[in-house]
Amino acid sequence: MTYIRSKFRHPALPKNELGYTTQEYEGAISTLCAGCGHDSISGSIIQACYEMSIEPHRIAKLSGIGCSSKTPTYFLGNSHGFNSVHGRMPSVATGANMANRDLVYMGVSGDGDTASIGMGQFVHVIRRNLNMVYIVMNNGCYGLTKGQDSATADEGSKSKKGTPNPFQPIDLAGLALELGATFVAQSFSGDKEQLIPLIKEAIEHPGFAFINVISPCVTFNNNPGSTKSYDYVREHIEATATTDFVPEKKEIITHYEKGTGTDIEMHDGTYIRLEKLAATRDPFDRLGAIIALQNSRNRNEILTGLLYVEPKTSDLHETIQTSERPLNSLGQEELCPGAGELAGINQGMR
Amino acid sequence: MSDLDLGMNDHLSDPFEWDDKRKYIRGKVLSAEQLEEIPRFGRYLDVDGDGITYRTIPGTHPTKGSFFTRGSSRDEYAAYTEDGTVYARNMARLLKKWDTAKDTVPAPYLYQQKNKSPYGLIFFGTSTYSAEEAMDIMAGQNIVFDALRLKAFPFNKTVEDFVDTHERVFVIEQNRDGQVRSLLINELNANPQKLIAVLNYDGMPITADIIMAQITKNLSPVKNLMYQ
Numbered sequence: 001m002t003y004i005r006s007k008f009r010h011p012a013l014p015k016n017e018l019g020y021t022t023q024e025y026e027g028a029i030s031t032l033c034a035g036c037g038h039d040s041i042s043g044s045i046i047q048a049c050y051e052m053s054i055e056p057h058r059i060a061k062l063s064g065i066g067c068s069s070k071t072p073t074y075f076l077g078n079s080h081g082f083n084s085v086h087g088r089m090p091s092v093a094t095g096a097n098m099a100n101r102d103l104v105y106m107g108v109s110g111d112g113d114t115a116s117i118g119m120g121q122f123v124h125v126i127r128r129n130l131n132m133v134y135i136v137m138n139n140g141c142y143g144l145t146k147g148q149d150s151a152t153a154d155e156g157s158k159s160k161k162g163t164p165n166p167f168q169p170i171d172l173a174g175l176a177l178e179l180g181a182t183f184v185a186q187s188f189s190g191d192k193e194q195l196i197p198l199i200k201e202a203i204e205h206p207g208f209a210f211i212n213v214i215s216p217c218v219t220f221n222n223n224p225g226s227t228k229s230y231d232y233v234r235e236h237i238e239a240t241a242t243t244d245f246v247p248e249k250k251e252i253i254t255h256y257e258k259g260t261g262t263d264i265e266m267h268d269g270t271y272i273r274l275e276k277l278a279a280t281r282d283p284f285d286r287l288g289a290i291i292a293l294q295n296s297r298n299r300n301e302i303l304t305g306l307l308y309v310e311p312k313t314s315d316l317h318e319t320i321q322t323s324e325r326p327l328n329s330l331g332q333e334e335l336c337p338g339a340g341e342l343a344g345i346n347q348g349m350r
Numbered sequence: 351m352s353d354l355d356l357g358m359n360d361h362l363s364d365p366f367e368w369d370d371k372r373k374y375i376r377g378k379v380l381s382a383e384q385l386e387e388i389p390r391f392g393r394y395l396d397v398d399g400d401g402i403t404y405r406t407i408p409g410t411h412p413t414k415g416s417f418f419t420r421g422s423s424r425d426e427y428a429a430y431t432e433d434g435t436v437y438a439r440n441m442a443r444l445l446k447k448w449d450t451a452k453d454t455v456p457a458p459y460l461y462q463q464k465n466k467s468p469y470g471l472i473f474f475g476t477s478t479y480s481a482e483e484a485m486d487i488m489a490g491q492n493i494v495f496d497a498l499r500l501k502a503f504p505f506n507k508t509v510e511d512f513v514d515t516h517e518r519v520f521v522i523e524q525n526r527d528g529q530v531r532s533l534l535i536n537e538l539n540a541n542p543q544k545l546i547a548v549l550n551y552d553g554m555p556i557t558a559d560i561i562m563a564q565i566t567k568n569l570s571p572v573k574n575l576m577y578q
Contacts, residue, residue, distance in 0.1 A: 028430070057416055060408050065421070073418060073430065080408035081418035096408070103409055328407055332374045339368045346365040 005029040017053040025050045027077040031070070037189030037215030037230075038068055038137045042075040044192050045106065045135075048199035049076065052245075059104045060096055064089040064118055067144050067217070068110030068137035076106070087118025090125035093132050094316075100326040101317050104203055105132035112142050115151035115170045122172075126179045126208055131315040133202040134210045136172055137189070139217035140228035147220025158225030173307060174293050176210045177286055182310040183209035184289065186303060188233055189216070194304060200245035201306065207313040214302060227300075238301040283309050353555065378404040385414040393417040394440060395426040401446030448504060455502035458509055461485075467494045469569075470516035472509075474500035474530065476555065477522045483558035484565070493569070495520075500530070505537055513540050520565050522548040524556050 005028075013021040025046045030039050049059065056078035063069035065086035072081045084092040093107050114122050114136050125134070140153040149157075152172060153165040173186045183205040187195045195213065202209035214233050216222050222229045227236075282288055289308040296303035323330065385391060385406065391414055394403050406415035417428035425431045426440070473481040478499055485495055498512045513519055513534065521531040528547035535542050548564045550556035 055412060057412050058409055073420070078413060078416050080406075080416045081420075083418065083420040083422075085421075100407075100409060336368075336374070339370050342366060342368045 016050055018055060020050065020053075020056075022046055022050045024056060024078060025076055027072070027074040030074040032067060032074075033143075033217075033219045035218040036067070037139065037213075037217070038071050039074065040189040040192065041135065041137055041195065041213055041215055042071045044189075044195045044199055046075045047192070048196050048203065051196070052200055052203065054104060054203070058102070059106055060093075061106045061108065062089050062093045062096070063108040064110070064113035065144075066110035066113045066142070067139075068108055068215075069113055071108055071137070072106075079106075087113050087116070087121055089113070089118065090121040090130070090134075094125060094128070094130055097130055097132060097316070098322070099328040101131070101322065102326050105130075106203075107132050107134045109134065109136050111136060111138045111140060111150040111152040111172070115172060119170075123175075123179055126176055126181045126210070128316045129180075129182060129207040129313060129319070131205075131207055131317070132209070133199065133205075134208065135199075135202075136210075136212050137215040138172065138212055138228070139215050139221055140169075140226070141217050141221040143217045143220055147217065153221075154227040157227040158223065160220050160223050162223075162225070164225075171293065171297065173210070173212045173303075174290060176212075177290050177293070177308055181210050181308070182207040182313040183306075184308045185209075185211045185306045187211060187213045188237055188302070188304055189213055190230060190234065191237070191304070194239065197245045198306060201309075204245070205309070205311070205313075207310070207315045214304075233302060236301050238296055238299075238303050239305045283307075353553075356555075378402060380404050380406050380410070380415060382411045382415075385411045388414075390427065391415050391417070392426040393428040394424065394443070396443050396446070399446075400450040401443050401448070402450060403443075452504045452506045455504065455506065457506055458501055458512075459499040460508065460512070461497040461499075465496050465515055467496050468517040469495050470512060470519040471495045471497040471522060471565075472500060472512070472519055472530070472534070473497070473522040477524060480556045480558050480561055481522050484561040487558060488562060488565075503533065505534070509534070510538050513538055513544070516544075518544055518546060518568075520546045520548050520568070522556070522561055524550050526551040 009021060009023050013023070015021055027042070027046075030036075030042070032038055049056070056076055057080075059076055059079040061072040061076055061079050061081045063072050063081075063083050065083075069083060069089070072083065082092050082096070087109075089107050089109055093105050096103075097105050109118065109122075122134075125132075138152055139150075140157065141150050141159055142148045147159055147161070149159055149165045149167075151167075151170045153159070153167075154169045155167060156164045158164050173184055176184045183202060185198045185202065187198055189195070195211075198211055202211055214228060216228055216230045216233065218230075224231075226232060281292060283306055286308050293303055293307065380388075380391065391406065392403070393405065396403055406417070408416070418424075419428070420430065423431055423437045423440075425433070425436045431437075471481060471485065481497070481499075485497060488495065496512070496516065498509065500509065519540075521528065521534065523530050526549065528549060531545050531547050534540050534545055546565075546568050548561055550560050
């Protein structure tokens with residue numbers, strides 16, 4: 001199949017601090033089904049990176065296998081990308097991050113890729129606190145293989161074929177909290193106002209930042225009886241707080257009334273602003289986040305927004321004390337101590 | 351010595367050495383300056399005919415050099431395509447790369463300058479010491495073999511020549527199916543009847559006795575095993 005996309009963009013398109021329009025952050029035309037929630041998430045990633053004025057070549061985008069993992073083709077066309085093996089994106093991201101700590105690592109995965117085949121990798125990348133954004137485009141089914149239930153499908157949820165799922169779902173946000181993730185958020189592909197700031201915050205977070213995004217599969221899981229359909233999610237969504245990302249260089253935006261929000265200072269001086277925060281919700285309280293998530297599940301609601309953040313955290317590089325300079329920039333002079341040094345080491349073992 | 355002995359004990363090697371003249375070679379990597387000089391970077395574009403294409407390291411250049419590594423079919427510029435002719439072109443390029451690799455992988459170790467016997471041994475890895483011991487014992491019985499220790503795959507020309515210039519070659523390996531023998535047959539188009547499998551797969555390391563027993567069985571009728 002061949003698609004042709006017009007390269008024309010309005011000359012008056014706004015530019016960011018780098019002088020780029022959103023066009024510089026776009027990718028190839030999507031081949032996903034029309035109306036797929038994943039395309040909305042791709043759009044949010046494009047918008048977030050554009051608004052943050054990140055140079056596209058300073059981003060590495062990585063994915064596993066599945067409809068979700070196809071999306072890196074459809075955003076950030078000027079960034080290096082790696083469509084890896086099913087469920088193995090965290091390993092590739094870890095290797096790339098270890099080699100060059102200076103890039104932004106944007107990982108995209110799906111519910112099958114993360115909650116089934118890649119579960120082992122998912123839990124370990126969390127415990128290592130790798131500095132990356134990990135977005136799960138969660139549609140509760142295997143869309144690429146005709147819509148079988150995935151491990152995040154709710155018990156009793158009906159797919160297009162009408163059979164209720166007999167198994168308990170895996171709650172990825174709850175799991176991430178339990179495992180000690182330092183940034184956990186949940187959102188809906190149809191809510192860009194919430195999702196774009198969350199992605200920005202996740203990029204700024206100096207450790208592992210997880211966003212579970214409910215993203216309806218319009219072809220196989222958007223029917224009555226499904227708990228991942230557009231209609232169901234819109235009816236059962238509950239936001240913890242409205243969030244916004246405040247860059248270091250800008251004044252705090254005035255339309256937020258003072259005192260109604262909580263500013264969370266990030267490591268580099270930027271702020272996450274939580275607006276209309278529920279009185280009982282504290283974004284630094286892991287246990288409270290777990291309880292809030294469980295309570296909303298008991299009410300058949302989907303809790304969205306920033307659930308938990310630990311702003312001043314140590315990522316994997318700090319934990320294992322790697323060099324400040326990216327490893328891939330070190331040459332033989334820095335890496336090879338030479339024959340004399342080796343002889344000394346050998347002698348020390350005698 | 352059993353595998354458990356190998357795993358549970360310390361084994362001393364000769365001290366490691368480093369030659370200060372050796373330089374790191376990071377392969378065909380393009381710098382930002384080099385990217386500036388080319389009109390368009392193609393991750394899978396063979397520009398110099400060896401089948402090995404240039405790569406870039408993420409973050410090298412603001413607008414040139416990025417590419418998307420994908421599992422599906424792609425063209426020379428790493429862009430998705432379902433065009434069969436492009437796919438075939440890539441496959442042919444990989445074959446060329448395979449041929450190039452034959453001359454760049456480590457060459458095998460030859461135990462003789464020129465052939466002394468119509469019979470050869472091929473072995474590798476942990477079969478090496480047992481094979482050498484078997485050769486020594488049989489040499490004491492005036493049964494002489496030429497020998498080659500494989501160090502890499504794909505096989506280079508030396509391996510092909512070794513097989514071609516011997517009447518019979520014993521391939522010593524520790525698996526049931528004679529996997530390296532199969533590779534020699536497939537890759538070098540060698541006559542299967544010429545390649546005799548010497549196998550051990552009982553869970554214990556191969557010994558010189560096992561090697562000698564299987565070789566001797568295949569040496570009858572005994573003929574003069576040394577070139578005059």
